[in-house]
Amino acid sequence: MDNTLPKQAIQIQTSxxxxxxxxxxxxxxxxxxxxxxxxxxxxxxxxxxxxxxxEVIPSYWxxxxxxxxxxxxxxxxxxxxxxxxxxxxxxxSDDTCLHYSPLGPIxxxxxLQSGFVEKYGVNLGDYIVLSS
Numbered sequence: 001m002d003n004t005l006p007k008q009a010i011q012i013q014t015s016x017x018x019x020x021x022x023x024x025x026x027x028x029x030x031x032x033x034x035x036x037x038x039x040x041x042x043x044x045x046x047x048x049x050x051x052x053x054x055e056v057i058p059s060y061w062x063x064x065x066x067x068x069x070x071x072x073x074x075x076x077x078x079x080x081x082x083x084x085x086x087x088x089x090x091x092x093s094d095d096t097c098l099h100y101s102p103l104g105p106i107x108x109x110x111x112l113q114s115g116f117v118e119k120y121g122v123n124l125g126d127y128i129v130l131s132s
Contacts, residue, residue: 005031010049010110011129014121023047023110036111037064047112049130055105061097065089068114070122073102078128081106086114
Protein backbone atom coordinates (compact mmCIF):
# COMPACT_ATOMS: atom_id res chain seq x y z
CA MET A 1 0.00 0.00 0.00
CA ASP A 2 1.32 3.42 -0.99
CA ASN A 3 1.09 5.97 1.82
CA THR A 4 2.71 8.79 -0.12
CA LEU A 5 1.10 12.22 -0.03
CA PRO A 6 0.65 14.79 -2.80
CA LYS A 7 3.99 16.09 -4.05
CA GLN A 8 4.99 19.69 -4.61
CA ALA A 9 8.05 21.25 -6.22
CA ILE A 10 9.81 23.72 -3.92
CA GLN A 11 13.18 25.46 -3.86
CA ILE A 12 15.67 26.29 -1.16
CA GLN A 13 17.48 29.56 -1.91
CA THR A 14 20.79 30.05 -0.15
CA SER A 15 23.03 33.09 -0.46
CA UNK A 16 24.75 31.60 -3.51
CA UNK A 17 22.57 28.80 -4.95
CA UNK A 18 19.05 27.49 -5.51
CA UNK A 19 18.18 23.82 -4.92
CA UNK A 20 15.10 22.14 -6.40
CA UNK A 21 13.23 19.56 -4.33
CA UNK A 22 10.12 17.45 -4.79
CA UNK A 23 8.48 17.08 -1.38
CA UNK A 24 5.43 15.33 -0.01
CA UNK A 25 3.01 17.79 1.59
CA UNK A 26 1.47 16.93 4.97
CA UNK A 27 -1.40 19.28 5.80
CA UNK A 28 -3.87 16.99 7.59
CA UNK A 29 -3.18 16.34 11.29
CA UNK A 30 -3.03 12.55 10.80
CA UNK A 31 -0.51 12.93 7.94
CA UNK A 32 1.60 15.24 10.09
CA UNK A 33 1.55 12.78 12.99
CA UNK A 34 2.67 9.93 10.70
CA UNK A 35 5.25 12.05 8.86
CA UNK A 36 8.14 9.96 7.54
CA UNK A 37 7.67 7.18 10.12
CA UNK A 38 8.72 3.78 8.82
CA UNK A 39 10.53 5.15 5.75
CA UNK A 40 13.79 3.34 5.15
CA UNK A 41 15.31 5.91 2.81
CA UNK A 42 14.89 9.42 1.48
CA UNK A 43 16.54 10.65 -1.70
CA UNK A 44 18.63 13.81 -1.53
CA UNK A 45 16.10 15.85 -3.53
CA UNK A 46 13.08 14.58 -1.56
CA UNK A 47 11.54 15.52 1.74
CA UNK A 48 8.33 16.23 3.57
CA UNK A 49 6.81 19.67 4.02
CA UNK A 50 4.47 20.13 7.00
CA UNK A 51 2.04 23.01 6.46
CA UNK A 52 0.19 24.53 9.41
CA UNK A 53 -3.00 26.60 9.12
CA UNK A 54 -1.53 29.32 11.30
CA GLU A 55 1.80 30.01 12.96
CA VAL A 56 2.59 27.51 15.72
CA ILE A 57 5.49 26.29 17.86
CA PRO A 58 5.40 22.56 17.06
CA SER A 59 7.36 19.83 18.77
CA TYR A 60 8.92 17.07 16.65
CA TRP A 61 10.42 13.78 17.75
CA UNK A 62 11.97 10.83 15.98
CA UNK A 63 9.98 7.93 17.48
CA UNK A 64 9.47 5.02 15.04
CA UNK A 65 11.87 6.59 12.55
CA UNK A 66 14.29 4.49 10.51
CA UNK A 67 16.48 7.32 9.17
CA UNK A 68 18.15 10.48 10.46
CA UNK A 69 16.88 13.83 9.21
CA UNK A 70 17.68 17.52 8.93
CA UNK A 71 14.66 19.52 10.16
CA UNK A 72 14.08 23.10 9.01
CA UNK A 73 11.54 25.33 10.79
CA UNK A 74 10.25 28.02 8.45
CA UNK A 75 8.24 31.19 9.11
CA UNK A 76 5.18 32.47 7.25
CA UNK A 77 7.63 34.69 5.31
CA UNK A 78 9.22 31.44 3.98
CA UNK A 79 12.48 32.28 5.78
CA UNK A 80 14.32 29.54 7.68
CA UNK A 81 14.08 30.40 11.40
CA UNK A 82 15.60 27.31 13.07
CA UNK A 83 17.57 24.24 11.92
CA UNK A 84 18.13 20.88 13.59
CA UNK A 85 20.89 18.93 11.79
CA UNK A 86 21.42 15.17 11.65
CA UNK A 87 18.61 14.32 14.05
CA UNK A 88 18.87 10.56 14.78
CA UNK A 89 15.96 8.12 15.20
CA UNK A 90 14.83 7.59 18.78
CA UNK A 91 15.27 3.98 19.81
CA UNK A 92 14.15 4.47 23.40
CA SER A 93 10.78 4.78 25.07
CA ASP A 94 8.42 7.73 24.76
CA ASP A 95 9.96 9.19 27.92
CA THR A 96 13.50 9.18 26.53
CA CYS A 97 12.87 10.54 23.01
CA LEU A 98 14.15 14.08 22.55
CA HIS A 99 11.78 16.75 21.20
CA TYR A 100 12.83 19.40 18.70
CA SER A 101 11.08 22.78 18.48
CA PRO A 102 11.78 26.23 17.05
CA LEU A 103 12.32 29.17 19.40
CA GLY A 104 9.35 31.08 17.97
CA PRO A 105 6.23 30.50 15.87
CA ILE A 106 6.58 29.02 12.39
CA UNK A 107 4.22 28.09 9.53
CA UNK A 108 6.16 25.27 7.83
CA UNK A 109 8.54 22.45 8.73
CA UNK A 110 10.71 20.77 6.11
CA UNK A 111 12.29 17.38 6.79
CA LEU A 112 15.21 16.46 4.53
CA GLN A 113 17.81 13.74 4.19
CA SER A 114 20.34 14.01 7.01
CA GLY A 115 23.41 15.93 5.84
CA PHE A 116 21.58 18.08 3.25
CA VAL A 117 21.93 21.28 5.30
CA GLU A 118 25.68 20.80 5.78
CA LYS A 119 26.39 19.65 2.20
CA TYR A 120 24.57 22.56 0.56
CA GLY A 121 25.34 25.29 3.08
CA VAL A 122 21.75 25.97 4.13
CA ASN A 123 21.65 28.60 6.88
CA LEU A 124 19.24 30.54 9.06
CA GLY A 125 17.71 33.34 6.99
CA ASP A 126 17.79 31.37 3.73
CA TYR A 127 14.45 30.99 1.96
CA ILE A 128 12.08 28.26 0.87
CA VAL A 129 10.15 29.07 -2.31
CA LEU A 130 6.80 27.32 -2.47
CA SER A 131 5.44 26.93 -5.99
CA SER A 132 1.66 26.72 -6.04
